[in-house]
Amino acid sequence: MIKSFASKVQKLSTNLNIIRILKLIGTASKKWMLISILFILIESALFYASIYLIKLLVDTLSKHGANNLKDEPMVVNLLLLAALSAILYVSVKAISAYIIEKQAAKVAEYVDDKIHRSAIALDLSFYESPEYFDILKRARDMGSDRPNLIVATMVDIAKNSVMLILIGSMLVSIDWRLFPILALFVIPTLWVRINFADIQNVLRLSQTALERKSGYMSSLITSDIHAKEIRGFGLGHYIRKKYVAIRLELLEGRLKISRQRTFKEIMTSSIATLGFFSCIAYIAIGSIRGTTSVGDIALFFIAFPQSFTILQNLSSGISTLYQNNIFVKSLFELFDLKSNLPEPAQPLPLPTAQQVDLELKQVNFIYPHATKPTLSNISLKLPAGKIVAIVGSNGAGKSTLMKLLCRLYDPTSGEITLDDKNIRNFSSTDYHKQICAVFQDFGKYNLSVADNIRFGDIHSLSRKPEEIVEAARNSGTDMFVDKFPEGYDTVMGRIFEDGHEVSIGQWQKLAIARAFYSNSRFIILDEATSALDARSEQELFDSLRERIGNRAALIISHRQSAVKHADYIYMLTEGCISESGTHEELLALKGTYYQLFNSKAGTT
């Protein structure tokens, strides 16, 4: 057991990330960390002083007897000092609690912000990976309370360690054997707690995916997104039962461990209590035989239960740290994740010329974790000021190509160039400003209409409010916004009380307005008009060239009406370009493009 305990302690010191946690706490609130340390020292010193003064008092009383008037001032002084240090001790303890709360709040704020910063810095591939979601879930599960708990536990461990040294030295002054005997009896409790914290951590790791699944089931039942289908198909109770089954499975795993731990804790706590009473018996015998002074007996009865409590507190503090280590580890894992899109050491300046082309040259792409390529040997050009379209059946790779153009992923091989320079040579912030995309699953921001449009160019300070109105007009958004009493200040969506819900097509117009508002050189529309009525769609595409000004546009669509005006069209088939040309040329070819738009399923 001793060997196993030693290896546990070693594992504990290497695995607990203590240094890194301390660094994190220091970075989050250096001032409050130093104040905390100061208060730990003051509190411990006062605690020691108040106990030691009582020992001196008892010694003085027992030496001369209470009727010795000569010692009266001394007794009064000792009494006053003991009372004063006890009052100071409780006051400092109360202030310490406030300091810990303040420090913990600072750490929680810092951790929260760092999680958000890390999540923002990661590229899209992390959001499409289950492993990343597991890390993110555990890091998010830190919650706002867990950093508080960790800070409070660390402070508690520090305080208890200092007190243990002070109280231990008191006990050693009575009899050196007392302290090691007590420690020896407490070790099994610590061993069991660490051991089970370890087992619990392994269980938590293995349960993360299932926890996420249960969270997903719960969100299906409670979210507004699925509310219609859940009711329409009567799925509510089916999903609820699945949720309950998962929760039961999770609970059973945890309870199994808790049952084993309860049994072992009863055993080890009994051993510790036995040690406690053995020491009392030892001192009681010493006092009967007259080998221990009355002051020492008083000191023992005050200090000994305290040292027992301190040892217990230390053991539960360490096991709390150990239990929370899985979340701390995930937090640091999240902080350590690096984007798969490296930034150039010396980014090139963006081209200044008006007319620059965006080009894919022999691009191949395989999704992370996928086994076969989604795009193979793609070469296409989006010339300055031109409108280019990409068509293809479901799963052909159109949206993937768009993700590469937006540099949400880097090609596996081949290159994408802007003005003949590989886009990897530009800083991603600079490059992202060159491209603006309306995705199939575009964002719906429950904010004002103006904010929804302004998000297209949020960093520019020189834009005028009239430009928001112009973008709204170009996308057809003005037709419904003008009817709102609060116009562009109207809050969209129904999440907030004063929100105004609009139709999916109207949301889509708002997303297009956002793209039009942006100052990018290139606009990509991926099925961006799928929810628009036929007239609005036709109007938009018929005059797209005027609406986008001198920018180039890439249109991804299944509809002939959306692509027929394009200067050039690429047909994508199973990740490869199978045909290319103008609308008329492709129809004349009578190949896949022709079949797509002239088959019964084809849309016009």
Ligand SMILES: Nc1ncnc2c1ncn2[C@@H]1O[C@H](COP(=O)(O)OP(=O)(O)OP(=O)(O)O)[C@@H](O)[C@H]1O
């Ligand atoms: N995140 C991903 N991870 C792995 N594979 C993916 C991922 N996203 C898409 N794929 C694969 O890439 C293929 C192409 O998907 P993509 O979304 O690019 O097709 P699409 O042409 O836009 O289809 P649609 O017309 O239905 O929108 C899919 O069949 C799928 O197998």
